[in-house]
Amino acid sequence: QVQLVQSGAEVKEPGASVKVSCKASEYPFSSFAIHWVRQAPGQRLEWMGWINAGNGNTKYSQKFQGRIAITRDTSADTAYLDLTSLNSEDTAVYYCARSPFDLRWLDPWGHGTLVTVSS
Amino acid sequence: SYELTQPPSVSVSPGQTASITCSGDKLGEKYGCWYQQKPGQSPVLVIYQDNKRPSGIPERFSGSNSGNTATLTISGTQAVDEADYYCQAWDRSTGVFGGGTRLTVL
Numbered sequence: 001q002v003q004l005v006q007s008g009a010e011v012k013e014p015g016a017s018v019k020v021s022c023k024a025s026e027y028p029f030s031s032f033a034i035h036w037v038r039q040a041p042g043q044r045l046e047w048m049g050w051i052n053a054g055n056g057n058t059k060y061s062q063k064f065q066g067r068i069a070i071t072r073d074t075s076a077d078t079a080y081l082d083l084t085s086l087n088s089e090d091t092a093v094y095y096c097a098r099s100p101f102d103l104r105w106l107d108p109w110g111h112g113t114l115v116t117v118s119s
Numbered sequence: 120s121y122e123l124t125q126p127p128s129v130s131v132s133p134g135q136t137a138s139i140t141c142s143g144d145k146l147g148e149k150y151g152c153w154y155q156q157k158p159g160q161s162p163v164l165v166i167y168q169d170n171k172r173p174s175g176i177p178e179r180f181s182g183s184n185s186g187n188t189a190t191l192t193i194s195g196t197q198a199v200d201e202a203d204y205y206c207q208a209w210d211r212s213t214g215v216f217g218g219g220t221r222l223t224v225l
């Protein structure tokens with residue numbers, strides 16, 4: 001079935017950058033979008049941005065503008081989230097999720113990647 | 120920026136109907152989704168385009184959206200439905216989530 005497999009947990013120091021991957025399988029990768037959503041401990045889901053896996057166009061939440069980049073490698077059916085200038089408030093589980101280009105739904109979601117920012 | 124507001128918690132007895140609301144300015148003019156999240160698990164889509172159920176989601180889950188309020192209704196609530204529920208909508212291709220509602224089945 002359709003699956004999104006994410007990279008493993010990361011521990012980063014404040015000021016560092018992190019790159020999380022999301023490998024898709026069992027569907028035509030370039031025919032859908034990939035979104036990134038994060039969830040800090042005990043907090044709500046927070047949408048970060050998305051990429052059209054076909055043409056590479058992106059849109060980001062204003063909150064992360066300037067320190068986020070979402071990219072994709074169509075040869076590897078994989079999307080990536082880069083987040084720079086990390087601080088303790090970036091400690092969260094980061095999820096990727098698939099959507100059609102018209103944004104009707106997010107399904108399925110990856111299993112999540114815990115990023116811990118600590119000195 | 121666009122905001123969606125949900126009640127923090129809703130309680131329901133087994134077999135009864137649970138209703139979870141989501142409020143936002145002119146929300147009825149946007150398509151809404153609902154996601155279920157159980158502790159330690161990834162969110163799961165339960166309603167999309169206001170009232171459509173993905174395959175595999177039980178018929179007891181239904182949705183509506185009009186005016187400023189979207190509602191997720193769970194009929195004949197079961198213990199397995201105990202979870203956090205998040206509404207979500209799009210504002211100019213930007214995703215927005217509600218604060219989440221903890222559904223407790225007493």
